[in-house]
Amino acid sequence: xxxxxxxxxxxxxxxxxxxxxxxxxxxxxxxxxxxxxxxxxxxxxxxxxxxxxxxxxxxxxxxxxxxxxxxxxxxxxxxxxxxxxxxxxxxxxxxxxxxxxxxxxxxxxxxxxxxxxxxxxxxxxxxxxxxxxxxxxxxxxxxxxxxxxxxxxxxxxxxxxxxxxxxxxxxxxxxxxxxxxxxxxxxxxxxxxxxxxxxxxxxxxxxxxxxxxxxxxxxxxxxxxxxxxxxxxxxxxxxxxxxxxxxxxxxxxxxxxxxxxxxxxxxxxxxxxxxxxxxxxxxxxxxxxxxxxxxxxxxxxxxxxxxxxxxxxxxxxxxxxxxxxxxxxxxxxxxxxxxxxxxxxxxxxxxxxxxxxxxxxxxxxxxxxxxxxxxxxxxxxxxxxxxxxxxxxxxxxxxxxxxxxxxxxxxxxxxxxxxxxxxxxxxxxxxxxxxxxxxxxxxxxxxxxxxxxxxxxxxxxxxxxxxxxxxxxxxxxxxxxxxxxxxxxxxxxxxxxxxxxxxxxxxxxxxxxxxxxxxxxxxxxxxxxxxxxxxxxxxxxxxxxxxxxxxxxxxxxxxxxxxxxxxxxxxxxxxxxxxxxxxxxxxxxxxxxxxxxxxxxxxxxxxxxxxxxxxxxxxxxxxxxxxxxxxxxxxxxxxxxxxxxxxxxxxxxxxxxxxxxxxxxxxxxxxxxxxxxxxxxxxxxxxxxxxxxxxxxxxxxxxxxxxxxxxxxxxxxxxxxxxxxxxxxxxxxxxxxxxxxxxxxxxxxxxxxxxxxxxxxxxxxxxxxxxxxxxxxxxxxxxxxxxxxxxxxxxxxxxxxxxxxxxxxxxxxxxxx
Numbered sequence: 001x002x003x004x005x006x007x008x009x010x011x012x013x014x015x016x017x018x019x020x021x022x023x024x025x026x027x028x029x030x031x032x033x034x035x036x037x038x039x040x041x042x043x044x045x046x047x048x049x050x051x052x053x054x055x056x057x058x059x060x061x062x063x064x065x066x067x068x069x070x071x072x073x074x075x076x077x078x079x080x081x082x083x084x085x086x087x088x089x090x091x092x093x094x095x096x097x098x099x100x101x102x103x104x105x106x107x108x109x110x111x112x113x114x115x116x117x118x119x120x121x122x123x124x125x126x127x128x129x130x131x132x133x134x135x136x137x138x139x140x141x142x143x144x145x146x147x148x149x150x151x152x153x154x155x156x157x158x159x160x161x162x163x164x165x166x167x168x169x170x171x172x173x174x175x176x177x178x179x180x181x182x183x184x185x186x187x188x189x190x191x192x193x194x195x196x197x198x199x200x201x202x203x204x205x206x207x208x209x210x211x212x213x214x215x216x217x218x219x220x221x222x223x224x225x226x227x228x229x230x231x232x233x234x235x236x237x238x239x240x241x242x243x244x245x246x247x248x249x250x251x252x253x254x255x256x257x258x259x260x261x262x263x264x265x266x267x268x269x270x271x272x273x274x275x276x277x278x279x280x281x282x283x284x285x286x287x288x289x290x291x292x293x294x295x296x297x298x299x300x301x302x303x304x305x306x307x308x309x310x311x312x313x314x315x316x317x318x319x320x321x322x323x324x325x326x327x328x329x330x331x332x333x334x335x336x337x338x339x340x341x342x343x344x345x346x347x348x349x350x351x352x353x354x355x356x357x358x359x360x361x362x363x364x365x366x367x368x369x370x371x372x373x374x375x376x377x378x379x380x381x382x383x384x385x386x387x388x389x390x391x392x393x394x395x396x397x398x399x400x401x402x403x404x405x406x407x408x409x410x411x412x413x414x415x416x417x418x419x420x421x422x423x424x425x426x427x428x429x430x431x432x433x434x435x436x437x438x439x440x441x442x443x444x445x446x447x448x449x450x451x452x453x454x455x456x457x458x459x460x461x462x463x464x465x466x467x468x469x470x471x472x473x474x475x476x477x478x479x480x481x482x483x484x485x486x487x488x489x490x491x492x493x494x495x496x497x498x499x500x501x502x503x504x505x506x507x508x509x510x511x512x513x514x515x516x517x518x519x520x521x522x523x524x525x526x527x528x529x530x531x532x533x534x535x536x537x538x539x540x541x542x543x544x545x546x547x548x549x550x551x552x553x554x555x556x557x558x559x560x561x562x563x564x565x566x567x568x569x570x571x572x573x574x575x576x577x578x579x580x581x582x583x584x585x586x587x588x589x590x591x592x593x594x595x596x597x598x599x600x601x602x603x604x605x606x607x608x609x610x611x612x613x614x615x616x617x618x619x620x621x622x623x624x625x626x627x628x629x630x631x632x633x634x635x636x637x638x639x640x641x642x643x644x645x646x647x648x649x650x651x652x653x654x655x656x657x658x659x660x661x662x663x664x665x666x667x668x669x670x671x672x673x674x675x676x677x678x679x680x681x682x683x684x685x686x687x688x689x690x691x692x693x694x695x696x697x698x699x700x701x702x703x704x705x706x707x708x709x710x711x712x713x714x715x716x717x718x719x720x721x722x723x724x725x726x727x728x729x730x731x732x733x734x735x736x737x738x739x740x741x742x743x744x745x746x747x748x749x750x751x752x753x754x755x756x757x758x759x760x761x762x763x764x765x766x767x768x769x770x771x772x773x774x775x776x777x778x779x780x781x782x783x784x785x786x787x788x789x790x791x792x793x794x795x796x797x798x799x800x801x802x803x804x805x806x807x808x809x810x811x812x813x814x815x816x817x
Contacts (some may be wrong), residue, residue, distance in 0.1 A: 012758075023068055024657070025061040025641070027099035029053050029076060029285065040078035041222060041246065046071065048194075048217025049246035054787070064656075066615070067635070067643040068092065077222055082106040086450040095655070109223045111248045114267065117225065120146065120154045124183060125209035127160040128585045129187035134231040134254070138208045139179045141229055141252060141259035145206070147175055148267060158196070160190035161215070161239070161581050173571055191584040194218050194505035211236030212458055214490065215612040215722065218243050225249045227266075230349060234320075254453050268781065286339075286347035287314070293353060296333040297743070301776040303338070306556050307592040319440055328776050332711045332743060333732050336774050345439040352606040353505035389730070393468040403461035410488075414469055424457060438553060441485035443469075448492055448733040450727060451483075456490070465491040516725040520765060523810040530554070530565050540572045546581070556586060556776050558593045559802070565600050584613065592777045595708045596800075599782040604797045607638040624746025625651075625661050627795075629668060629811065630706075636675055639723040641682045648672040649687065660745045670789075673697040677790045697790030701815055703755035703764070704786075705801060709779035710748045711739065713769040714803060721760025721817075730750075731769055759817050766801070767809035778804035783812060 027041040037057025040516055043050020045572065047066040053059035061074075076089050078081040081103040086094065112118075122142060125133075146152055158165040164186060171177055192209065195216025197204055205220055208229045213236075220226060226247035228240035231254040241251040252262045277696065288298045294315025301308040302319060305327040311317045325341045327349075334351040341347065367492035392414055398408045407426040410420040416431030430443050444451045447459070469487040509686065530550045539545040547564050554560035568576035580600055587593035596616050602609035614634040618627040629653055635644035651661045661668060677697045705716065713731040720726075728750070729735045742748055754762060767782070781803040787795045801812065 002332060005376055023047065023061070023063045023066045023095075024099075025059075025074065025094055027059060027094075027100070027101060028057040029078070029101050029103060030057055032080070032102040032104045032606055038078050038081065040076050040103065042074070042076050043067065043222075043246065045075060047218070048219055049243045052246065063342075064618050067631075069640075069646075070642055075222065075691055076101050076103065077109075078103055079110055080105060083109070083206040083222075099580070102365070105227055106680075108182055111223050111225055112203050114225075116268070118151055119167070119207050120149070120152045120202045121199045121202050122154065122156045122179075123205060123207045123209075124156065124179075125160070125207070126164055126186050126188050127182070127214070128582065129192065129193040129212050130160075130191050130208075130210055132232055132234075133208065135180065135183060137254045137259065138229055141254060141262055142179060142206060143176045144207075144259045145227070145266065146171070146177060155199075157196075158183065158186055159193070160188075161193045161584075162190075166659045172501045184654070186403040189582075190578070191581040193375045195612075199224070205810045207240075207243075209240070210234075211238075211240040212588060213239070214581075214587075215609070215616065218247075220247050223248075226250055229254060231255055252413075253399075258432070263354065263609060281321045282320065282327075283318050284327070284341050284347060285316065285318050286327070286349055286351045287311075287316050288331070288351060289315050290334065290351045290353060290577070290792070295334075298329055298334075298351070298526075300332075302326075303328055303776075304556060306558070306586060306777070307661055308590050308592070308595055315716055330526075330711075330775060334741065337425045342578065382517070393466055395466045399461050399464060400463075406457060406459050406461060409461035409464055410467065413467075417469060424800045426455070428455065428488070430488075435505065444483040444487040445490065445765060446487060446801040447490045449729055454543045457807045459490065459492070459755065463493050465493045485525075490537040516719045516723040516763075517808070519813045520809055523766070523806065524802070526805050528559075530560065531563055531567055534564075534567060540568075540575065540815075544568070544575050547575075551582070558583065558596055562596055562600060562800070564782070565604075569604055573604070577606065580604070580609070584609075589620050590707050590777070593616055594620070595706075596777070596780045598796075599706070599780060599800045602634075602637065602782070603800050607634070610634045613639040621746065623658055625659055625664060626749065627657060628661075629664060629671075629749070630749070631673060633670075634678075636671070641675065641679045641683075641685055644675055645672075645683045645687065648675065663741050663745055664747050664749075667749070670697070670699075670751070674790045678792075678794070691783055699753050699755050699789040700757060700817060701762075701785070702727065702786040702789040703752045703754070704749060704750075706749040706782040706784075707779055708748075708781075709775050709777065710746075711816070712775070712779035712781075712803060714781075714806075715767050715769065715809075716750075717765040717809070718754075719763040719765070721762065723759060742815070743814065747780065752817070753814070762817065764812045764815065765809050766803070766806050768803050768806045770804070775804075778802070780804075784815065785815060787815075 008782045013740060025042070029038045029042070030036065030260035031038055038051045038053065038057065039055060039057070040059070041050060042053060042059045042061050044063070045267060046069065047063055051061050065803050066092060071087070072087060072091065074086040074094070075083060084101060084103060133282070141409065146154065150605060156165065156167055156169045156179070157163060159809065165182070169177055169182065172483045173332060184689065191214035192212060193215040194213040197205065197220040202224050204225045204227070206227045206229060210230055210232060211228070211259055218226070224247055226244050226249040228244045228249070229252045230237070232241055233255050237251070237253065244251045249662065250266060254262065279658060286300070288295045288300070288311045294311075294313075296311055296313045298311040298315070298317065300311060300317045300319055301309055302321050309317050309319050319327065321341050323341050323343060323408060327339045327341060327347070329337045329349050329351065335347060335355055339349055370798070394413045395637070398413055403409050405423040405426070407423055410417060410428065418429040420429065426750050430444055442453070442455075445454070445456050447456050469481070469486040470489065533550065534543045534546055537546050551560070561579055565576045565579040565583065570577060583593070583597050583600075587597055594613055598610055598613045601607070601613060611631070611634040614627075614631040618631050621627045628647055632644045632651070635641070635647065648668060648671065650656050652665065652672065673699055676688065677686065706713070711732075715730065716728045718726045723737060732737070732739050768779075779803040783799040783801055785797045799813070
């Protein structure tokens with residue numbers, strides 16, 4: 001079936017049918033009548049803290065990680081004015097336009113005066129990261145604040161990824177609350193879920209935390225007052241300030257002030273002294289560049305941690321570190337580099353291109369001169385002078401309009417190349433390759449990156465973009481001894497690559513010269529020493545205790561947590577969930593680690609947590625197309641079908657500003673059609689064009705791969721029942737254009753469809769072509785196979801693969817049709 005045509009129809013329909021995008025509202029709040037600007041609170045009811053308009057009444061509400069649901073309401077409120085609530089299509093019609101909202105003077109639900117607060121809830125973060133908090137300082141502040149109130153009703157909630165303790169507490173004879181007695185026996189562990197900070201009918205909420213939430217957002221009544229309390233310099237200060245400000249309170253940084261001073265400031269109603277939080281912890285500045293100029297988007301990480309930062313457009317970075325630390329710098333096409341932090345005020349990092357990537361195109365800076373470029377056999381354009389070996393190229397301009405056979409395109413266009421035999425069955429000889437008395441080895445043909453031993457007679461000369469010949473053994477080292485006769489590199493005027501993907505891989509495995517003769521072992525997961533140590537224990541309790549002991553030595557190892565989570569998933573799923581939560585906590589803001597965590601949650605069937613992790617990834621990487629696609633899929637799996645629908649409409653309707661989804665439109669369209677096919681009765685289907693409500697979707701096999709490290713080099717191979725193979729390369733060497741698009745648009749997944757194929761066994765192989773040390777976090781791969789995709793008989797299999805261990809080609813799986 002022609003999936004591409006159907007997706008194109010969907011795009012046209014969505015572009016003309018809808019006019020809204022992700023959760024972005026902008027505008028101005030004015031008083032009805034006088035038109036004077038109002039300082040107002042602007043927020044969506046189920047999206048946590050919102051924003052406050054400025055003195056000119058203007059506001060910008062932007063939450064890339066949040067999706068409007070049918071229950072969502074945009075609420076605008078201000079003291080002395082009647083609140084305004086907007087929902088449904090009225091709300092969507094405000095997306096990304098500058099709107100004017102008028103408030104009428106009247107009775108508003110105001111925050112209670114400070115001395116009249118009665119209902120108090122203390123939320124105490126007992127996650128693993130909160131263990132570093134100075135409890136005594138926090139307790140001193142809480143008691144000092146509560147002492148200013150008259151007979152408050154106090155509730156204490158200890159939470160991490162769940163509510164650990166929830167109880168009412170009363171003051172002792174001296175008027176203080178014995179919080180130290182309450183928390184002394186609580187174990188600090190797990191992740192932080194801010195969605196648990198949800199208290200109705202609350203006058204004041206006090207949140208003691210470091211602001212490093214793993215999941216969720218704070219949800220409080222608009223009339224509540226929130227004090228966020230933190231005692232350590234290394235914390236998410238911006239998050240805690242924003243939440244407290246929106247909910248009419250203050251951020252209390254007890255590492256920079258005392259409990260009494262903070263309480264006095266609250267009572268006085270004055271602003272806290274502004275603190276430069278950037279000076280609260282030591283940071284290191286630097287610049288990453290190459291011979292072509294500064295490098296934007298290089299990953300700079302601190303060895304031994306999961307802290308990773310990307311360089312800016314001018315190549316600069318700023319990372320928390322001290323003298324003696326080691327920085328790891330990684331960038332596509334460059335040799336990785338480790339740099340010792342010294343006393344230098346600015347670290348200068350000069351990166352060296354890999355030998356076969358000398359003409360780096362991703363760098364900023366201006367080219368010095370225009371040169372004649374040729375294809376060097378790896379997809380990289382180089383000047384003839386810089387290639388260093390015999391090479392020659394022709395383009396479509398050199399191919400005559402009446403050329404009918406492949407030989408017509410080559411004959412007479414290359415010095416040293418002979419074309420022998422009748423049209424349609426020619427033999428090709430390359431001088432310096434196979435033109436010798438005793439050696440007539442045929443040349444290798446590489447068509448659009450795929451190598452073939454047989455001549456591709458099927459090629460239409462009028463569909464050829466360029467042909468390059470490599471005459472030297474040095475030039476063909478990439479292809480091994482099979483290229484001893486030289487090589488022809490052919491690039492076609494490719495049909496739309498999405499059309500190829502939509503059509504599937506069936507036809508791609510029917511070309512000549514790709515007979516499969518390998519015998520590969522099935523993928524075997526290497527047993528890590530720490531897993532071996534667990535195997536020696538006889539009970540689940542003993543195994544988990546051993547894991548806890550070992551975890552002290554692997555605090556920042558993503559592989560350690562992933563291995564153990566998968567190990568316990570087979571014998572004790574509840575323990576596996578605890579390990580995944582620990583990974584959620586240590587991953588922090590590292591998107592690569594969070595993506596691996598997302599893979600683990602999906603494979604374990606923990607779909608709600610997977611959606612929460614995916615929301616966090618969107619918040620951290622809002623300019624990457626992959627973030628939104630993964631969140632939409634996560635919402636579908638978690639049963640949040642209308643949220644998924646919202647995202648798919650936004651992505652395919654090109655309504656998420658600054659993000660380009662053009663390269664993944666086909667798989668997005670397939671997933672939207674899948675949502676409609678299986679869950680039409682659970683979505684707002686009236687939001688879709690009619691042709692999409694009756695459109696049938698059915699695929700024999702849909703295979704999707706995701707990889708955690710965008711630049712990870714690997715090959716993916718399919719072998720059909722007739723032992724013909726098709727190889728998909730994910731390397732800068734062979735698929736440069738694809739990798740550049742991934743980096744530019746921010747995506748790292750691929751869809752393969754096997755449809756209308758003959759019965760038999762398909763083999764799926766994989767091989768990692770990089771080095772483990774190349775990346776700060778070794779790359780993982782999520783492999784998902786759908787059978788009968790889009791039907792009531794659909795089944796799904798998910799594997800999380802340690803890609804970095806597959807250095808020899810192995811069979812990832814077998815699919816029977």
